[in-house]
Amino acid sequence: MAKNPKQKEEKEDIQVEEDIQEETIEEVLENESEDTENEELVEEKELDAEEESYKESLIRLQADFSNYKKRTEKEKSDIYKYASEDILLDMLGTLDNFERALAAVDKENAEEGFCKGMDMIYKSLLETLKKYGLSEIDALNATFDPNKHHAVMQASVDDVESDIVVEVFQKGYCVKDKVIRPSMVKVSQ
Numbered sequence: 001m002a003k004n005p006k007q008k009e010e011k012e013d014i015q016v017e018e019d020i021q022e023e024t025i026e027e028v029l030e031n032e033s034e035d036t037e038n039e040e041l042v043e044e045k046e047l048d049a050e051e052e053s054y055k056e057s058l059i060r061l062q063a064d065f066s067n068y069k070k071r072t073e074k075e076k077s078d079i080y081k082y083a084s085e086d087i088l089l090d091m092l093g094t095l096d097n098f099e100r101a102l103a104a105v106d107k108e109n110a111e112e113g114f115c116k117g118m119d120m121i122y123k124s125l126l127e128t129l130k131k132y133g134l135s136e137i138d139a140l141n142a143t144f145d146p147n148k149h150h151a152v153m154q155a156s157v158d159d160v161e162s163d164i165v166v167e168v169f170q171k172g173y174c175v176k177d178k179v180i181r182p183s184m185v186k187v188s189q
Helices: 005-081 085-104 113-131
Strands: 134-136 149-155 165-170 173-175 178-181 183-188
Touching (some): 085 113, 085 173, 085 178, 149 165
């Protein structure tokens, strides 16, 4: 039986619509698939960037810890090395007073027992302090060094080059390699 042309036309329209819907669904699915792939790529890139950031943070943290460890080791060794510095610095006043007392002794009376005893005590004190790292700064006739000497006067001296220590007013001392008191000196011009 022959179908009605109108029905045939409607059937063709329905078929075209179905084809369009199928194509649209396929396009939507393809677009969704592409969007999903793009999202996955974006997420992957974000994860890679985050991972790289964590790696950099870890490297910095390890370097900071290593520096901290080295710094504390140095501080610890310095504490042991210079532990006696404060007491030695306090003892310098006593050492200076002994030197002044011995310098004030009359040479004629220097042979008396009291003067000999004072000299022996002074030498014993000096040896004890040396045992703990104290050393005198040799300043007389040395080239002026502002790290070791404190110039309080300048003078023109014949036959002496400039910047040479010509007189020591107060001895300077070091503990190991650290100056705890610079020598107070007169320097030639």
